[in-house]
Amino acid sequence: MGYRICVIPGDGIGREVVPAAIEVLRATGLELNFHFAEAGWACFEEFGTALPEETIQAVRQADATLFGAVSSPTGRRVDGYRSPIVALRREFNLYANLRPARSWPLAGVPQDVDLLIVRENTEDLYVQQEHLEGERAVAQRVITRQASERVARAACRLAMGRRRKLTIVHKANILPLTCGLFRDAVREVAGGFPGLQVEEVLVDAMAMRLVHDPQSFDVVVTTNMFGDILSDEAAAVCGGMGLAPSANLGDSTAIFEPVHGSAPDIAGKGIANPMAAILAASMMLSYLGESEAAGWLVQGVETALRRGVVTPDLGGQATTAQVTAFVRDVVGELAAGRWYADAAQSSSGDSGAKGAWYASAHHELECTIGEGLLLDPPPAGEAPRPAVRGRRFQFNYPGSLGRQAWL
Numbered sequence: 001m002g003y004r005i006c007v008i009p010g011d012g013i014g015r016e017v018v019p020a021a022i023e024v025l026r027a028t029g030l031e032l033n034f035h036f037a038e039a040g041w042a043c044f045e046e047f048g049t050a051l052p053e054e055t056i057q058a059v060r061q062a063d064a065t066l067f068g069a070v071s072s073p074t075g076r077r078v079d080g081y082r083s084p085i086v087a088l089r090r091e092f093n094l095y096a097n098l099r100p101a102r103s104w105p106l107a108g109v110p111q112d113v114d115l116l117i118v119r120e121n122t123e124d125l126y127v128q129q130e131h132l133e134g135e136r137a138v139a140q141r142v143i144t145r146q147a148s149e150r151v152a153r154a155a156c157r158l159a160m161g162r163r164r165k166l167t168i169v170h171k172a173n174i175l176p177l178t179c180g181l182f183r184d185a186v187r188e189v190a191g192g193f194p195g196l197q198v199e200e201v202l203v204d205a206m207a208m209r210l211v212h213d214p215q216s217f218d219v220v221v222t223t224n225m226f227g228d229i230l231s232d233e234a235a236a237v238c239g240g241m242g243l244a245p246s247a248n249l250g251d252s253t254a255i256f257e258p259v260h261g262s263a264p265d266i267a268g269k270g271i272a273n274p275m276a277a278i279l280a281a282s283m284m285l286s287y288l289g290e291s292e293a294a295g296w297l298v299q300g301v302e303t304a305l306r307r308g309v310v311t312p313d314l315g316g317q318a319t320t321a322q323v324t325a326f327v328r329d330v331v332g333e334l335a336a337g338r339w340y341a342d343a344a345q346s347s348s349g350d351s352g353a354k355g356a357w358y359a360s361a362h363h364e365l366e367c368t369i370g371e372g373l374l375l376d377p378p379p380a381g382e383a384p385r386p387a388v389r390g391r392r393f394q395f396n397y398p399g400s401l402g403r404q405a406w407l
């Protein structure tokens, strides 16, 4: 049976990172049936619409959708063009935008950060109701109790499954009606979740605390525009846009996308970081109930980061294709039931000279490893048998099973 996945690569690097995510998804061995659909600026130029009806139907028929990025004409109106992702969020009532930010094994990135921004996704200033009165431009900000309550419920449920802490971000001291309504609605909903710790932070203070004290947050719930800005900031704190995935959740379907845009400056150069799209695909697998496979994708990204297999935005020299192939191979090993450990994950022992890993004495092994250590489950009834396979070290020993390697 499998899953039906709608895929919308979009424009620019969306056309590079989404195929990368699909390559990695295929390595999970899950039955995923991909259905490709068009949206975005190139689509608008070719068909006169940025979001064709067939694409809307494809999203409707799918179990979940993977979206890349679309280019938008900046700062100018183009008749007939409207942002397809904004339109899709509205069409499918995808009212909660989840943007996780966590520490990755990267130099200069704060450790122990694990937060989730839950951004209201349907209203606020993004209702795009602007008009001109001569030299006066006016934009309407819409906040409703209903939308505030439903995003609050989603945020509270998520927080209860995590560290049970909810931070409400607003600016009710200056905007008591709009932000005040949002704050009150969230507080009322949160009151129905016993054991949930709730705090409020003004958006300007939040911008500062995200830099100085990102470890103190678990789930953060806020209005549309504040969430948009703060989630980019959180992504930057944790290693950059190339590592930031997101989910748009509604009651009937969900769309998963990297937070970054189409990045026209690097499109076509083969150097786009595919990790955000791969992590968005991981969020999609969690949504589909495939949490084990979702974890493999995260482990693949972590391993690539540890081994320095990264694109130029993270200071590396790898191409999109090289990062993708690395992550795909790790995921393939994990899906095949083999463990893939890494030097930095080893709990004990001495990693010895650079590039050389040593098994502890009782395993009587010594081996030079290039790409990581692979631990295979031993064949039933077989005696411990070390083997070197290519640059990988195969360790058929019952005691070797586990996430940690003895090195």
Ligand code: ATP
Binding pocket: 013, 017, 069, 070, 071, 072, 241, 242, 259, 260, 261, 262, 263, 264, 265, 266, 271, 272, 273, 274, 276, 311, 313
């Ligand atoms: P939009 O399409 O939303 O108008 P954009 O793509 O120009 O915007 P961002 O997504 O915010 O903007 O990215 C800003 C810059 O960050 C890009 O121009 C690019 O240089 C870099 N960048 C973003 N995503 C990636 C990525 N996945 N890999 C490498 N660099 C990236």
